[in-house]
Amino acid sequence: MSTFIAAIDAWAQPAGGRTRELLPEVVRLFEKSGSAHLLDQRLTPEQTVAEMDKAGVEKLMLAAWCRPERWVFSNDEIAAYTRAFPERFVGVATVDLSKPLAAVRELERAVLELGCKALRIVPWLWKLPPNHRLYYPLYVKCIELDIPFCTQVGHTGPLMPSETGRPVPYLDEVALDFPELRIVAGHIGHPWTDEMIGLAWKHDNVYIDTSAYLPRYYPAQLLQFLQSYGQDKVLFGSNFPQLSLSRCMSQVRELGLAAEIEAKFLQQNARRVFTL
Structure with missing residues (x-):
């Protein structure tokens, strides 16, 4: 195993200190993760970089959040982080899924004007799986802009229906319809x-x-996948601030991954997929 490989964290958001107010559904997730004390934590960009330095994280893919009828973190707020520390933060845009035309225009603005490198939509927030028609114009725009589409799969930690997170059939159908789309x-x-x-x-x-x-707590079959035929397909992510960067990174070192595998997992795969 290598002694030190700095990570690119594929899934994070700002610690804005307003999670209880703006995303009450995720409060239970923080509590179940032993991270309830982080719910009200407010970190400046400078303080966030300090946490990254402490953990050994080179870059955070920092995402905007929009939910029905409310922005949680706007694309412009994310851009304030990336402008302050362009070598440390990478913007991940989001859009108001309920407004298809405005959503496509906002995605284009976020990428071409604000420098975002991906689009992320969390299906459980909208109660719409990713094969719903409202997503499809955005997939075309992602391909045109050469950016990945990021989404959530699996059950929801928040007390919301989990059906939207089933990989089959929903995400399978998207990948079949859009083979050029990086997901x-x-x-x-x-x-x-x-x-x-x-x-x-x-x-x-x-x-x-x-x-x-x-x-x-990574499932055994995922560990086997990332150490064998899936070594080019798995990216490290934390979901910061739900999980602390230092805690995640220290446990990655404990996995005992071969140096080549660890380098791909922590950095190289993300650098390639997000064209960093």
Whole structure:
């Protein structure tokens, strides 16, 4: 195992200190993760970089959030982070899924004007799986802009329906309809991890990120996948601030991955998929 490889974290968001107010559904997730004390934590960009330095994280893919009828973190707020520390933060845009035309225009603005490198939509927030018609114009725009589409798979930690997170049939249909679209599926896919691994094997442009799970709880089949025929298909993610960067990174070191595998998992795969 290598002594030190700095990570690119594929799934994170700002610690804005307003999670209880703006995303009350995720309060239970923080509590179940032993991270309730982080719910009200407010970190400046400078303080966030300090946490990254402490953990050994080179870059955070920092995402905007929009939910029905409310922005949680706007694309412009994310851009303030990336402008302050362009070598440390990478913007991930989102859009108001309920307004198709405005959503496409906002995505284009976020990429071309604000420098965002991906689009992320969390299906459970909208109660719409990713094969719903409202997503499809955005997939075309992602391909035109040469950016990945990031989404959540698996059950929902928040008390919301989990059906939208099933990899099969929903994400499978998207990958079939848009073979040029790079898809990064966050949160492993549990309890459908085997389905998610199957999709990543089946589709050249489908990837998995490990966010929202501490490394010591990665499913055995995922560990086998990332150390063998899936070594180019799995990206490290934390879901910061739900999980601390230092805690995640220290547990990655405990996995005992071969140096080549660790380098791909922590950095090289993300650098290639997000064209960093």
